[in-house]
Amino acid sequence: MKVDHDEMTPDEPYPVPEAMRALDDVVAPDSLRLAIAEQVAGAGRTQERHRRRLRLRLGGALAGAA
């Protein structure tokens, strides 16, 4: 590994503070979980519209080239 001369860094990494393990127990609230689930469910429709537009554009380009 290259040494970063911009900053003096000890050779050994600083251990992860024990307190940071508490982060693993933090979970998204139900309201956010529900909102994201709805967004994901709607994404299928949105992305299908996007693909349809691309197909139409491609079809138009091919027809124009023929």
Place this chain on the structure above:
Amino acid sequence: MARLDPQALVTHLDRLYRVAWALCGSREEAEDLVQETAARVLARPRQLRGQDELAYLVRALRNTFLLSRRTASRRPREVATLEQAEPVDVRASGGLGPEAAVEARELFAAIAALPDDFRLALVAVDVAGLSYQEAASLLDTREATIASRLYRARERVARTLTPAPGGGEGNAAPRSLR
């Protein structure tokens, strides 16, 4: 080329929420940030371009965060403090009580108070769980720089969570270890 499965947002939601909270320092802003990121990501099909889904989503979250911060730059910036820390949702099955919840919100406040470079490195590696290589790619820097920033970020977080000198326990253990 592999595409992002929209379900990845659901799969990684808890981690994304933690990353957002650590970036914003506010629970409400974290929720908004995750939703805004999801809206942007889901607006059209996304190519992963060699990244794994989590790295892709963390990058999108970080970009959305930076964009929103630039947009809001005229407003005074709110910095979370320990006094402003909010209640935190924790897994009931984890057997964690109020003390663990307090530790978690103190920790978020400590992370949010870090300088940007240190905070982004710590969030990428320790909160998001990215490798040094992925973090370096995300932050457009070298792995050695990530290691250096991470060292200082962890050191500061540990120091913040350790009571002032006088306890006689030197420089190591955060409060939760006692």
